[in-house]
Amino acid sequence: MSTERSGPLGLSETQFYKLKDRIIWAFISLATAVAVVAIVTPPYWMLNSSLSPFSLLRNIPAQWFPVQYTFEHYASVLFSSQYPRFYINSIILSLGVLIVVTTLSTLAGYGLTRFDFRQKRNFARMILFGYMFPPILLSIPMFVIWKDIGIHNTYIGAILAISATRLPLCIWIMWQFFQTVPYSLEESAQMAGASRFRAFYEIALPVSKPGVIAVATLAVQGGWNAFTIPKIILIDQKLWPITLGLQSFIKSSTILWPQIMAAVTMGMVPVLLFLYLLHGNWETISV
């Protein structure tokens, strides 16, 4: 077996396969590069536009790479617009959704795993069906109901409404998650004399921390992302989150592009935090 067999293209078989591997490798690298460029370009352009002096933005051909930086747009957004107010509103809405969704979904996930109910399968179907509901479908009738009970145009109303878009997903995640937590741990605590409730919050809860973190992140992210629901529920501009507030940079005569891009850039900061918190467990959130 000392002589090598000959492969196609006049190469030996080993050479041929090496070449083939190289070609595949080159194709994968190229595709990856294209995907990365496509993904990075919009945020790059956002950052570039927010930092360039206004005069350079109107250059033709465009200034692909920054030659001159300025922070004036950030300053004008922070100190002479309502943006800080919008930012605080976004934080309030996100924290509200965090509390509602994390508490309810963690409790429900535990209860649904540990206790027997009739109609459990149908309950699961109902949750998954709820997961499919888009915000626009919920918010139009919600506006009518919320108005009747007097919570439209309030933080509470918006928080409850936004929670609706995240609650089903998060209940589902916690339900799945607690199924991976063996009951025997809690049982041994109970054998040692702990009450069932204590076993839940001192054993089951700490063990399910990764699930809780994923759910909490998704809840906050839901609050941060919300556009359709606050757009319909919140009329008063003082209550608007960033997603709505950006509209205030569109004046009747002109659109303040660099300011909008600076505002969006600052709004992206928490998004990076969500990315950090979720990047290790994409499996958890892919329902």
Next chain:
Amino acid sequence: MASSTRDGVETVASKVVGQSRRESLEEFLSDRKIMAFITVVPATLMFALIVAAPIVWSVVASLHSINALSPAWEFVGLGNYVELIGETRFWESFGYNLVWAFSTSVLNTVLGTAVALLLNQNFRFKRILTPVMLFPYLVPSAFFGYIVMWITTQQWGLLNQLLIASGLITSENVVAWFTGDPWTAMATLVGVHNWKFSIFVAILVYAKLQGIPDDLYEAAIMSGATKYQQFRDITLPYIKNVLFITVLLRGLWNFNMFDLIWVATNGNPIDSLITLPVYAYKIGFQFQELGKSNAVATTLFVVLSVVGIIYFKTAKPSQEVRVE
């Protein structure tokens, strides 16, 4: 994990021995029925209030004529629906909406799967590139909408600038992405939509790909299977279900998309982008006809239910929970 849990058990045990009569409340909470009640009922009630009630309300409200500015409801029966069915605008929106939902979800799934397959390769810098490639999924649609709006600006937008730089167009005849031809507007938004929503598919498919046991591929390589054969006979069967689910879910959500369309077109979408959700918003909150707006919402709900039934009949997702 295991040792810390054991410590936990011991701490609990020691605490309990010391304070066995500490809280009768805790005892009360620990009753099997009570605990089942307090864990599941709040979520169920909330679920009923914020998910189920709006649907019922939507159906009821759609049978009334409601002016957003006055509290009076006037019963009109199926009047709103009759009115809608008679409108060309409604059917046009429906048609455009179907084209939009179909093209976006197919493209999302194809591109998303491609990204997932790339992420599943072993390349250098993977630890850095994975979060970069999954990042768009977490970007708020509204933020992305403003970026899209800026990039598609006629005079100084990045898209036109790139086309000019590559010599495809001249600066005299720049493309009007969202304000000219209706199909151009649709195609533009379908294209940029993928930046964020393909990644949703990528995340689901990527998670599934990582669950495929390595020895399957090893065995395939041993028996001389080509890359293509490996994909066809191992990868594809594994991700077939998740692909079906993503087409369905993305189709449904894209069908009901409002935020990106609204923001990217500056609240003034041309006809081809007035899909049913946008139409419902315009009727309800610009023309103040909430009853009719709810009739459109109910129509959307019917579409949702049809997709939901297909989903439950074919994918059987509820089998994933253990029911003893």
